[in-house]
Amino acid sequence: MREILKDLERWRRQGRPVAVARVVDLEGSGPRLPGASMAVTEDGQVAGSVSGGCVEGAVVMEALDVLATGDRRMVTFGYSDDEAFAVGLTCGGTIHLFIEPLDW
Amino acid sequence: MSGTPIFDRLAALLRDEVPVALATVLDGQRAGAKLMVHRPAADEVEVDGTLGDEDLDRVVARDALGELAAGRSGVRHYGEHGEAREESLRVFIEAFASPPRMLLFGAVDFTLALVRVAKVLGYRVTVCDAREVFATTQRFPLADEVVVDWPDRLLAEVGPELRRRDAICVLTHDVKFDVPAIVAALRTSVGYIGVMGSRRTHEDRVGRLVEAGVSDEEMARLRSPIGLDIGARTPEETAISVMSEIIALRTGRSARALSDTDGPIHD
Numbered sequence: 001m002r003e004i005l006k007d008l009e010r011w012r013r014q015g016r017p018v019a020v021a022r023v024v025d026l027e028g029s030g031p032r033l034p035g036a037s038m039a040v041t042e043d044g045q046v047a048g049s050v051s052g053g054c055v056e057g058a059v060v061m062e063a064l065d066v067l068a069t070g071d072r073r074m075v076t077f078g079y080s081d082d083e084a085f086a087v088g089l090t091c092g093g094t095i096h097l098f099i100e101p102l103d104w
Numbered sequence: 105m106s107g108t109p110i111f112d113r114l115a116a117l118l119r120d121e122v123p124v125a126l127a128t129v130l131d132g133q134r135a136g137a138k139l140m141v142h143r144p145a146a147d148e149v150e151v152d153g154t155l156g157d158e159d160l161d162r163v164v165a166r167d168a169l170g171e172l173a174a175g176r177s178g179v180r181h182y183g184e185h186g187e188a189r190e191e192s193l194r195v196f197i198e199a200f201a202s203p204p205r206m207l208l209f210g211a212v213d214f215t216l217a218l219v220r221v222a223k224v225l226g227y228r229v230t231v232c233d234a235r236e237v238f239a240t241t242q243r244f245p246l247a248d249e250v251v252v253d254w255p256d257r258l259l260a261e262v263g264p265e266l267r268r269r270d271a272i273c274v275l276t277h278d279v280k281f282d283v284p285a286i287v288a289a290l291r292t293s294v295g296y297i298g299v300m301g302s303r304r305t306h307e308d309r310v311g312r313l314v315e316a317g318v319s320d321e322e323m324a325r326l327r328s329p330i331g332l333d334i335g336a337r338t339p340e341e342t343a344i345s346v347m348s349e350i351i352a353l354r355t356g357r358s359a360r361a362l363s364d365t366d367g368p369i370h371d
Contacts, residue, residue: 001114001118001198001200002118002200005115005118005119008111008115009115012111022196022198024130024178024179024196025178025179025196029368029369029370030370031370033177034177034178034179034196034198035177035198035199072135072136073135074130074131093370096179098128098130098196100128100135100136102111104109104110104111104136104138
């Protein structure tokens with residue numbers, strides 16, 4: 001969260017709802033380590049990243065849903081043969097994200 | 105203090121570069137509960153927030169301090185009350201360790217370029233030179249600290265704090281400064297000691313270091329001449345060559361082109 005701290009603080013000062021996604025676990029090869037984070041505002045502004053660009057689009061959708069429902073959740077992105085068109089990491093690894101509103 | 109949201113307290117500590125760990129419950133009813141721990145002084149521990157159970161708080165605070173010391177973030181499993189052998193609760197412990205340090209000895213053009221690259225990579229950068237006309241904050245606006253002193257005197261003070269992830273670059277080219285600086289650097293646990301100079305300067309310096317009592321084993325710790333062989337000429341290119349060597353040494357990778365090698369790109 002260190003890299004996106006300034007954005008988080010600014011959005012919070014402006015009273016804008018923000019969801020924060022953090023990489024908490026990683027299996028196999030992955031571009032970003034646990035602690036990598038990304039924030040999404042209600043109107044779709046984004047700061048930070050959790051992969052090399054492979055899953056950010058899907059994370060935005062999940063984050064917007066977290067903001068709409070208020071439900072924090074674990075989300076996993078990986079790649080498997082029978083999900084060739086699903087969202088995954090091109091490097092073949094699996095990442096586990098925790099996405100929650102910045103309400104703490 | 106307790107009325108301030110935990111994020112604001114975390115943000116304040118991060119702004120001040122205080123090492124801090126944040127634990128978050130990932131599962132169940134208490135998902136999102138937070139506990140933050142840091143050391144206001146060497147023998148003190150301050151715990152903020154709660155994961156909803158006194159025993160769990162105690163165990164997680166202890167583990168979070170351990171992860172913080174190791175500079176490691178990850179998921180740990182506990183029972184509802186912090187039982188070590190149970191796995192009903194996952195807790196993410198995020199360690200915000202203090203940034204790695206880079207000490208640059210010699211306030212020259214190469215130093216200026218190295219400061220810029222080191223800042224991009226998140227280092228806390230100190231420039232040190234005994235000549236006060238060169239070691240000024242005007243010349244090194246991006247450095248976190250500019251010290252007018254002899255490198256070995258600075259190291260007598262901060263050397264014991266240096267760890268494997270930290271780096272020292274000796275860029276002075278002047279035996280008056282660099283021999284005592286290298287000898288002092290070798291007494292620390294710093295992970296990288298790079299020494300600038302041509303091959304001829306290097307040969308000459310090795311002789312002087314032997315005279316100063318430096319052993320073969322210690323000599324092997326020195327990266328001299330400094331940097332990877334990427335054909336760097338300008339100060340900026342040289343800075344990239346040096347930083348690449350620092351990364352490769354830390355990760356233990358070959359520094360060869362990935363297109364020439366096989367195997368996983370990330371460990």
